[in-house]
Amino acid sequence: MYVTNEMEPECGDAAVRRVDIAIIGGGLVGASLGCALAPLIRRSGLSVAVIEAAPLRERLEVPWQPSFDVRASAIAEGSARHFAEMGVWPALREQAGTIRCIHVSEQRRLGVTRLRAEELGVDALGHVIPNAWMGRVLHRRLAELPLAWHCPARVEAILPQADGHRLALSDDSLLEAGLTVLADGGRSGLKERLGIESHERPYAQMALVATLALGRPHNGVAYERFTTAGPIALLPLKGQAMELVWTHQAGEERRRLALSDGAFLAELQAAFGDRAGHFRRVGTRHAYPLSLVTARERVRPGLAVLGNAAHSLHPVAGQGFNLALRGVMDLVAAIEAGSDRRDAPGSTATLHDFERRREADRHNVTRFSDGLVRLFGIDHPLLSHARAAGLVGLNLVGPLRRSLARRAMGLER
Ligand SMILES: Cc1cc2nc3c(=O)[nH]c(=O)nc-3n(C[C@H](O)[C@H](O)[C@H](O)COP(=O)(O)OP(=O)(O)OC[C@H]3O[C@@H](n4cnc5c(N)ncnc54)[C@H](O)[C@@H]3O)c2cc1C
Incomplete structure (x- = not known):
């Protein structure tokens, strides 16, 4: 109407x-x-x-001031090509972190899958660019x-x-x-x-976003860790810092926003484990409702x-x-x-x-x-084993993993 x-x-x-x-x-x-x-x-x-x-x-x-408190986005390789067509990619990549490997895991389960750029014959699986840039x-x-x-x-x-x-x-x-x-x-x-x-379907979840400093180089690895409270993503920024996107059940983010930096980092380390090393510092935390x-x-x-x-x-x-x-x-x-x-x-x-x-x-x-949010949000032992098997299986089945990766990179539809 x-x-x-x-x-x-x-x-x-x-x-x-x-x-x-x-x-x-x-x-x-x-x-x-x-x-x-x-x-x-x-x-x-x-x-x-x-x-x-x-x-x-x-x-x-005003000259660009790199800031520790950035909100950044993962930009797929396909999007980088679109930006190149527009003539803006050389400028965008000046402040881009490069994703060379994606590490996917589930809390309390053994399954892990890794997607690597070289397997796909590309230099990067994606890029992480501050939105402000x-x-x-x-x-x-x-x-x-x-x-x-x-x-x-x-x-x-x-x-x-x-x-x-x-x-x-x-x-x-x-x-x-x-x-x-x-x-x-x-x-x-x-x-x-x-x-x-x-x-509109609210997820009853909030994303808590912040920049993290690590005790070791991230080496271009992006992490996606599924927990029953929601996924935790770490994206490699230019330099040594990483962008954290930590999904929480709605309401829980208020408590975590109020924590001291030290207490927040300790809870994050407990939920994420030490696969990315030691989290040393966190920037300003922002929360976004998700639907x-x-x-x-x-x-x-x-x-x-x-x-x-x-x-x-x-x-x-x-x-x-x-x-x-x-x-x-x-x-x-x-x-x-x-x-x-x-x-x-x-x-x-x-x-x-x-x-x-x-x-x-x-x-x-x-x-x-x-589907990812629903699949990994269900805390059922059978489903959990199936997911772990899926992650391990995916690591073994090269062609399927490559096809998934090419889709995520925006190179296949
Ligand atoms: C926590 C989080 C992490 C994310 N991470 C990623 C990621 O890693 N990769 C990815 O691809 N996507 C990511 N996204 C999604 C991405 O941020 C959005 O898809 C994107 O910002 C949408 O941009 P937009 O221009 O459509 O909307 P907006 O950014 O909201 O822009 C809308 C613009 O319109 C203007 N406006 C509004 N009303 C009017 C009006 N009446 N007249 C004139 N102007 C108006 C506003 O001022 C604003 O500038 C993420 C989202 C969230 C919440």
């Missing part, structure tokens, strides 16, 4: 700027889309506007492109029209776009105002939904942004194919093509991430 809203009476005489594509949200996903559209902007003269509510570019010119590199790239950047400005109202949508911005400008992309993270209320429902959220509609005429606005996953497999980036690339490919047929970016044909390209990947990754 489309909604009418408070914008209509105000639209009368105000100057309305028409663009081909309006991207709502200049976060990691919206900014990536802006960068990925660069060739089309140049070749086809596509007009693009990005609207971002937070003053994100404020610190672009990714934002900075993408925004610098956007600043070089001939697109309209409205920031800080919030889209306050969205009104469907015969040929797209009209957007009212908090800086008093009005835009009309043939294609509007909702990359607003899903919490702005715009989806709801358009009547796009989401399916599986999927928008029931991802496209409508003149509208596409991307990133967290379309799907928010459990971080267990580090797939949320990687999946979203493949969505970005598929949307650009559908727009390009549409322009060869003389279809507009917001046309039904173009958006159906986009949805057709996305469906299987989105379904598979969502099911995989959710």
Whole structure:
């Protein structure tokens, strides 16, 4: 159901700027889309506007200060290739840690599996990049492109029209776009105002995120350790530190946020064991609630939904942004194919093509991430033995392990 809203009476005489594509949200996903559209902007003269509510570019010119307190993301090898196509990979990799081996284990069980880059004939299984650095590199790239950047400005109202949508911005400008992309993270209320429902299933878990200093080099090993309280992931950052993503039953994180650093590290060491060595120091701890959220509609005429606005996953497999980036690339490919047929970016044909390209990947990754959380969250002895056998078996069965790894790396769908 489309909604009418408070914008209509105000639209009368105000100057309305028409663009081909309006991207709502200049976060990691919206900014990536802006960068990925660069060739089309140049070749086809596509007009693009990005609207971002937070003053994100404020610190672009300030020299980068590597910080111990970073939030970082695991970026799959496939995503690195997409960033290379956008021309931003050389800058991104300056602050990237390299994942050369992934070590998967389960608490109180013997099963362990290791995935190694050299087995797959690649230099890296993935990369770990501070989110703030990714934002900075993408925004610098956007600043070089001939697109309209409205920031800080919030889209306050969205009104469907015969040929797209009209957007009212908090800086008093009005835009009309043939294609509007909702990359607003899903919490702005715009989806709801358009009547796009989401399916939400809370995991009753929180992710506690912090940076750790170790007593020995991490050697590019990423760890995923499953416990019945939830998975613990350690990701190798550039240098010696690691990013911790520790999943807790909701409520428990409050106690752990309040612990002294020493007490926190002792509990983590007890839960994780000593496979990564001794945890010496922890940075500021942040907690994030976890749910599986999927928008029931991802496209409508003149509208596409991307990133967290379309799907928010459990971080267990580090797939949320990687999946979203493949969505970005598929949307650009559908727009390009549409322009060869003389279809507009917001046309039904173009958006159906986009949805057709996305469906299987989105379904598979969502099911995989959710399945991992459920499988390893059940404390049943039989299941536990089966999981351990699965982990050991996986270590023995080369081709299956390689196929799984290639999927996780975003090199196979
Ligand atoms: C603990 C944790 C760890 C994770 N680790 C990984 C990982 O290792 N690998 C991975 O691939 N993924 C990971 N993810 C997922 C990843 O963080 C998300 O997929 C990604 O941040 C989504 O980005 P986004 O741009 O869609 O949304 P957001 O980052 O929320 O950006 C939305 C932007 O829209 C702007 N905005 C909102 N409303 C409006 C409006 N009305 N008008 C204008 N602008 C607006 C906001 O200011 C914001 O900048 C993790 C997630 C969590 C919670």
